[in-house]
Amino acid sequence: MFGKIIRNIAIAGLLASSVLATPAGAFERTDKGNVIVFGGRQAIPVLDPHIRYDWSTRMMQQAVYDALVKYEGDPADIKPWLAESWETSADGKTWTFHLVKNAKFHNGDPVNAEAIRYSFERGLKLNKGVAWMLKDFLAPEGISVVDDYTVKFDLKAPYTPFLSFLPWWYIVNPAQVKANEVDGDYGQKWLTDHEAGSGPFKLGRWEPNVLYEAEAVSDYWKGWPQGDANRPAGVIYKIIREPAAQKAALQRGEADIVEGLTPDDYVQIKRVPGIAIEDHKGMTTFGIKFNTQQGPTADINLRKAIAYAMDYDALIQVYNGAATLETSPIPDAMKGHIDVPGIPRKDLAKAKEYLAKSAYPNGGITLPYVHVAGLEEARRIGLVLLDSLKPLNINVEIKPEQWPNMVANGSKVETSPAMTSVYTTPVSTDPDAVAYQYHKNSWGQYFAMMFYDSPKVTEMIDKARSSSNWDERAKLYADIQTQIVADQPEVFGMLQNRRWARRDYLQGFQFSPVRFTGEVDLYPLWVKAE
Amino acid sequence: MLTFAFRKVLTLVGTMIGIAALTFVITNVAPGDPARLVAGPNATEDMVATIRTEYGLDKSLAEQFVVYMGDLAHGDLGTSIITTRPVLEEVLRYAPATLELVFVAMGLGIVIGVPLGMLSAVYKDGPLDQVTRIFSISGVALPAFWFGILLQLLFSVDLGWLPVSGRLPLVTRPPEALTGLLLVDSLLAGQFSTFWVSFQHIILPAIVLSFPCLASILRVNRAEMIEVLQSDYIVAARAHGISSFRIVALYALKNALLPTLAMIGLRFGWMLGSTVLVETVFDWPGIGLYAVSSALSSDFKPVVGVTLMIGFFFIVANTLVDLAYAWIDPRLRKA
């Protein structure tokens, strides 16, 4: 009976692959032109740029809004956008931006200095979403309109990474927002599913949990890089939750680009004609964070033993080779990165040596490994860890947690588990974005679940972030990296590649490592007609 | 009749309050912290606190409960912390999709289940009966999620006959939402092509959803038919020379339909619950999917809201079943 089923299924599989070989339908065409369909797993609950950001939200924010500057390219570079130029004062506290004159919001209002001031004030006063990036250094009063097209920021203290955060502060149209204000909410309610931006797209259909449509602005002030003829009529971001369904949609041409396939899917789908894989080295670090303050992992020897027992090759295999091992806490694409010598690689002898020095010379303990529920790779790495620690006679209990619960538990030393797997994507290209995770002030944040406590490192970080001399900073960051690796607050994992699968007629894909996993700059995309 | 309606409404309100209390307590005992999720990965403590205050999460659980029940009395199901929208508004937005799915699935279940049940009762213990028995029990035993994936694989990926998921193709503009049920709306608007594509979209999830329900309708109908067919009045009808077909299809069926109706009412609620799975597999934008995604983000107001909504529909369905009972059974007609 089984044999028959297997045979039938095998035939079905053959049929399936033959279907895959036939050219599938293309992108959606409308009377206005081509509409590109992006299939993704994550919904966009709130579009308001000052309330929330995650990859799907920010992708749509980036499409409908502009910021003063924009990250582009690999390695990521800060490009002038609404601001055509800027200067810093000598003490690094005052930043002056000069705006382009032709930018206008979708309703025709010009993008002026007041709009910039209002947007930053709004972001800071709401104290949500992006506020954390600047609120320690910038007060709403510190923003001033110099003239219609000049705006000035007075920081509380010198803060070199200031500029690197600005691409994420999108500019809203104060007139539209104020018109839709309810009970002094800064238009929060309205901006949830409306936009007041100046970006290359404006909002089309907005069907929560189903699809979100961005319609191209034909007379976008900055023009279209692919040329007006090739410019798509719009982009639909469609929610497709199952990887299998994503893959099917891509194969059937119901989607032109998808994110979130499994590593094995990418390998497999690459062979399908008409489909191309975007495979780029990312900046998202993966670490198994130890609780360094409490429990068995407070013992550095145990931490080292685990780090040396880890099967690093398997980490890469989990991604089917589409990942590189971390050689430092700071990702390769970031300024100031060094390859820290002696970063642990699998060495069972060393692992046992360290274990012998620890409080558990014979192992015999069970350590929890917490990962975000639903994160497939994190789960699989848990299995790798479990397998790796068997020779040390250490058992691993793999526990998936909902993100909020995991964060809540990780905010206190007492409740933080011994090992937590954490992916971190730095929001800027400045090394401070990563280094500060090891600063004591970060305790309580999810990326600081190791509760790393090194006064020396903390001091160096403080010094580096206020210095505006790059050479001095580079030296400091090198020392910071070396010291962190020596203290082993986590198992340094790998940098996974960012991957998308797209139809080959989809052109203009531009990768930038500073964007979140999955996030794509929709602006330059276009469809090449056959 | 009025007192009957009044009593029904009273039970409904009581049950709703009960469900609300039950789910609220259940979902709030856990340590989850949705505020932190909403605040974003890098948010500082004071930012999280801002959100907590905004949503009243800083209050004690008892206070939150009082506030929630108070709001509920005004028809306010609270606000989703993730989408910042009133839960009622969202539930009402997603409910038609779910109801449409459930209606179609229920229709399938009844149209296939009742006649099959009838036939297998008439040919009890015969080959047809054995086949339908295994078939119907398979229906209950099939994991909906697995079956759904298999069907997708076969009909969408393999044969390419039907769409993989969703309610409509991307570029198809939905018709004006009068009922929210696409099949109905598209017909009302005279958009037959839209009707056709939305029918193609609904067919797979409806089949998956209807299977277990079809099975239990079949089983109940069969069991009841067997019992009714052995009853004295059927013997009498035979003795009086009424034709076998008429006996089975009219006399016995009407009697057997009563328990079947009760099962349909019960299954209606069950179906609403299972949409959770089917909607996940087929990306069907209904309340089930909404509940799952909210639950996964520890956003519990929507979970409570959806549970209430399902409870509400369930009770309404069962009230309708009661009415249908009274309509069919003259013994219950007297008030």
Add this chain to the structure above:
Amino acid sequence: MTATSMPPMNSSNDTEAARPLSFRERHASEIRQWRLYAHMFRKSFSSMLGLSLVVVFLLLAAFGPWIVPFPEAASGAINMSSKLLPPNGTYWFGTDEMGADIFSRVIIGARTSLWIGVVITGIAALIGVPLGILAGYRGGWVRAVIMRVTELFLAVPGLALALAIVAALGPGITNCVLALSIVWWPGYVRLVEAKTLSIKEELFIESARSIGARTPWILWHHILPNCLSPIIVKMSMDMGMAILSAASLGFIGLGAQPPSPEWGAMISVARTYMPDWWWYSLFPGAAIFLTVLGFNLLGDGLRDILDPRSRDR
């Protein structure tokens, strides 16, 4: 006692009195009853199919770890070099994304499923049956309270409620089983309550009271044994349904967690490997299907033979 002029009612009893009765004689009634059950059960193909499926399932649950080729696959051993291999001579059901043998995991998974099914139905019956008997027998406000709460639970579809509970408690097999037990018992209350209500009206209950039996005695000796058939039938069916529900939660990602070889959780992972690695979800799915089918067919067959209307046949 004096002899009477009664016409003889049956064979006389003097001859038998002296000789001790054999087991067969003493239990002739039970033996006949069991043979009758077996006869009726054998007649039905579907019942026999159900029984065989359940027996196979129980055997696998009992001996699984000793008969599979790669027992370590169940405890999370990985072998990345042989990942996602299609079914072949070594790996009968192929391998999963970590290179573990799916055959071994599916077989050993029977244990987990058995555990899930037994615990959920067990807890549900342990809570539901006493409450149901109490509600049905006592009546009055006790019944009102119990039945109100029961109806409350029944008004919410179990899966939705269980989902809410697990989401709150956090994923994991224990929480999943707990949540399902919480939503499962009301079915037993309703079943047993209805049954008790009808049994309560039977004369033999009054008869027991008239000879001075206490309530607990009546509940234990009279009500419970008469409720037993529907309970057994329901438990048999629920074994399957509980396994299915736990798998459903596992599928959503809220149930059992790796490396625990639970079928639903396996499909939850495997679904992302559809359709190209079809064997990964096919076999656990088929295992769920066959197991649930088995328990349901068995329950259905049991219902047929335990039905009092078919007793005297």
Add this chain to the structure above:
Amino acid sequence: MSLLDIKDYRLDIDTFDGPVHVLKGINLSINRGDTLGIVGESGSGKTVLVRSVLGIGPRNARVIEGGISFDGQNITNLSEKEWAKIRGIRISMIFQDPMTYLNPLFSIGRQISDVIAAHEKAAGHGVSPKAARRTRTEELLDQVGLPNPAMLFSQYPHQLSGGMRQRVLIAMALAGKPDILIADEPTTALDVTVQAQVLDLINSLVEKLNLTVIMISHDIGAIATVARRCAVMYKGEIVEQGLTRDILSNPQHDYTKRLLSAVPDIDAAPERVAARPAASEPAKSRFLLEAVDLKKVYRSQSGEDFTAVNSLSLSVRTGEIFGVVGESGSGKSTLARMLLRLIDPTSGDVIFDGQNISGLSEKALRAMRRHMQFVFQNPHSALNGRHTIGDAIGEPLRLQTKMGRREIEARIEALLDIVQLPRLFKYRYPHELSGGQKQRVCIARAIALNPRLLVLDEPTSALDISVQAQVLEFLQQLRAEMNLTYVFISHNLAVIRQICDRTIVMKHGEIVEQGETEQIFLHPRENYTRTLIESGRKTSQAADL
């Protein structure tokens, strides 16, 4: 040639334990215009026989030999299609319980006109219009003496009384102007007064329509009223047939004799041993049981009060058989249960052996129960189907005594001896026993603790007549042997007269008349008592024929 001929008809029913020979070579012939009665007790095969005539016998029945021919046509193995031309048209049937034989969901008119339509279709000429069928239906309803047929047409079975429903069934059976009308216990489920009316109706229809009737019944009285000829069935055989008058007056077969003699005669003075006065017992009081001002009020759901028993006092002497007689609804069962406090009275006292049991605590009451026991009306449901007979008899011993396992076993066997059942029965289950045997088990259970008082609530009304006679006789012997006092409740006056020393007559929860039984029967003071005795006399009439 006779209209219906049954020749050497042998029929088996297949069961798990092998085939049961239900009918063993039946020979019967009925001529046009005949009225044949078939008498038999339960299990005699009479119902299977008449259903076979209509082709609606049990599912797993098998004809072994012989056959049935109707009007010259062999109808032993007809196809459904051929049956359609006969059933309901040429042979039709009326049934025992008119409630369960009418479909509750269809109106009376609908059901009858459907039958008419079916007949028309079977006859080959098209179905007449609705209105015509309605007219015909109303005619039929009128014919069976139902008032206001037009209104009745749209009514549902539950809105009708039992007698009316039976008339509707008869109307339905007459719809096809049948050659033969089969009546299967048509009066059993009806009240006594209604029974007479229905029998009268059948008689008048026979005359008016020249019907051929086969009526089966366990009630010899009913048969005697309708049937000119009569057949007696016993264990699947016809043991005797002939003119009803002859058989009743001069029975030939042993079974017929036994059956006839078992019918209690209301006019026969009892030949019982005179009630032994309890003088030999050092009784504390002359009265073993007294009830003072007992009252029971039930409250219905709509809030109305219903008084089941109203301020009733009685006293039962030690050693006597105290009869309680009344129609259904007279409150006699409620009274019986209150006497043992199985139901708590609304007010009033029950004094047992000088002790007031109304105020006893639960525990004291349970202890008291060993002295007073109850025997229920229906032995089929008074025994727990899950317990063996041994368990059932042993249960009071386990509850009330500290006897060991062996002692209990021994006592169970002794009790089985007393009630004259084989000892082997203790391993059997109730469903394996006959009604009479079950009632003996119930009695064994009741006397297990050597009680002093037995309250017997219609102990024989669920039993066949011949069994009833046996049980009654046994009960009298038992009382003598064990010095028991009985409170005997019955609706059957003949039975009461046969065994009771003193009797009360109840109506609507109150005592109408009380006194020495003979006194009441010979010189009833009250009108009600007189009517009761009169109607009782009617049903036992047959015995005098």
